[in-house]
Amino acid sequence: MSNGVRILFVGDVVGSTGRRTLLGVLPRLRERFAPLHFVVVNGENAAGGHGITSKIAREMFAAGVDVITLGNHTYRQSEIFKYLDEEQRILRPANFLRSQPGHGWCVVEHDGVRLGVLSISGNLFMNAGMPAFSEADAALYALRGKADHILVDMHAEATSEKVGLGWHLDGRVTAVVGTHTHVPTADMRVLPGGTAYITDVGMTGARGGVIGVRREQAIESMLTRMPVRFESSDDDPWLNAVLIETAVEPMRAQSIVGVLEPL
Ligand SMILES: [Fe+2]
Ligand SMILES: [Fe+2]
Numbered sequence: 001m002s003n004g005v006r007i008l009f010v011g012d013v014v015g016s017t018g019r020r021t022l023l024g025v026l027p028r029l030r031e032r033f034a035p036l037h038f039v040v041v042n043g044e045n046a047a048g049g050h051g052i053t054s055k056i057a058r059e060m061f062a063a064g065v066d067v068i069t070l071g072n073h074t075y076r077q078s079e080i081f082k083y084l085d086e087e088q089r090i091l092r093p094a095n096f097l098r099s100q101p102g103h104g105w106c107v108v109e110h111d112g113v114r115l116g117v118l119s120i121s122g123n124l125f126m127n128a129g130m131p132a133f134s135e136a137d138a139a140l141y142a143l144r145g146k147a148d149h150i151l152v153d154m155h156a157e158a159t160s161e162k163v164g165l166g167w168h169l170d171g172r173v174t175a176v177v178g179t180h181t182h183v184p185t186a187d188m189r190v191l192p193g194g195t196a197y198i199t200d201v202g203m204t205g206a207r208g209g210v211i212g213v214r215r216e217q218a219i220e221s222m223l224t225r226m227p228v229r230f231e232s233s234d235d236d237p238w239l240n241a242v243l244i245e246t247a248v249e250p251m252r253a254q255s256i257v258g259v260l261e262p263l
Contacts, residue, residue, distance in 0.1 A: 004246035004254055005037035005113050007151060009177050011184065011240040012071070014045040014205030014212035015232025019056065021204050021263045023063050025239040029259065030064070033243055037110045039064060040117055040151060042179045043090075044071040045205070049212055049232045051076030054083040057090055066108045067091065067117045071155035071180055072126055074102070093121035093155060095128045095135035105139050107147050116147030118173075120165070122156025122180075132161065133168055140172060148250045149174040156180055159199050166197040174253050175244050177201050182211035184240050188256045196253035202240030202260070209233025237263040 008029060013022050022041065030036050041060060046052045051073045057080075060068055067089050074092040075081070084092060084102030094104020105118040120136050121128035136152065143150060150173040154165050162178040169176050171193025178185070184202030191197050203212055210218035214233045221228040241259040246252065 003248050005110070005115070005149070006033055006035065007038040007040065007115065007149075007175070007244045007246065008033065008036055008259070009151065009153070009175070009201060009242050009244065010039070010041040010204055011201035012042045012045050012179055012182055012203040012205075014182070014203050015049050017232060017234040017237050018203070018205035018212070019046055019059070021237040021239050022060070024263050025261050026063060029241075029261065037113065038066050038108065038115050040067045040069065040153070041065050042071065042153060042155070042201075043068040044073040044155070045203075045212060047077050049230065051080060053077050053079055057083065057087070061089065066110075066115070067106060069117065069119045069153040069155070069179070071121060075100070091117060091119040093119045093128055094139045095121055095130040095132050097129035100129070105143060107143070113149065114147045116143045116150040118143070118150060118152045120152060120154050122154065122158055122161040124156070124158040124161050126157055132156070132165060136165065136169065140169075149246050150251060151175045151177065151244070154178050159185075162199045166191060166195065170195040170197075172251060174246050174251050175256065177242060184258060184260065188242060188258055190253050190256060194247065194252035196244045196256035198242055198256060198258075201242050204239045204241070205237060206233035206235045207238045208235025239263070
């Protein structure tokens with residue numbers, strides 16, 4: 001038996017279908033995994049697939065979400081810029097430029113356990129202004145002594161970069177979870193140093209689309225190579241997440257399992 005805490009990390013919430021799925025499924029998962037101590041959600045596609053608004057973020061916090069992480073779509077809604085500076089619990093990647101709105105890590109606390117959450121963007125095929133690995137190290141240095149457990153959301157396209165960061169941080173953080181591709185991978189495990197790892201958690205949205213987009217629009221774009229207006233799909237909504245159980249010792253995980261749940 002363990003006295004660790006349980007953390008649910010939910011993959012990229014896409015559009016109104018993703019939001020409806022998150023809000024609809026979360027109470028069921030709280031019951032199933034009780035006691036569920038922390039809920040962290042990637043919300044970079046929550047506003048119609050493009051970024052997030054302060055209204056949507058507030059709605060997620062009101063539903064019991066502890067921390068929202070973002071990614072390459074962070075600045076798609078200019079309305080969010082001010083909120084990113086003001087609200088501690090919403091994170092853009094820490095390796096964005098210092099001049100860009102927002103911040104990359106925060107600490108939340110439940111039952112005397114402090115969870116640090118760190119958002120990092122990959123560099124391969126991504127637009128982060130600073131290197132992922134050294135900025136992750138810098139953020140962990142800033143977090144030293146401030147958290148019992150740390151969860152890192154590695155928002156990246158390339159699997160190699162995500163696997164690399166997992167190994168780089170193994171034994172120094174509780175979990176490294178990948179996001180951005182919207183497709184869950186089957187490689188979840190606790191690495192030898194004690195860090196829970198998965199290359200991609202997947203997405204929370206319509207499985208009947210193409211990574212969240214209405215499939216006929218995505219296919220038309222791929223087929224014709226002409227500009228097509230993309231809308232979020234609402235066909236066959238699922239929540240994709242991982243449940244991490246921490247060890248009693250700080251910065252160590254006991255288990256990580258995938259959670260794939262229909263609305
Ligand atoms: Fe995404
Ligand atoms: Fe992304």
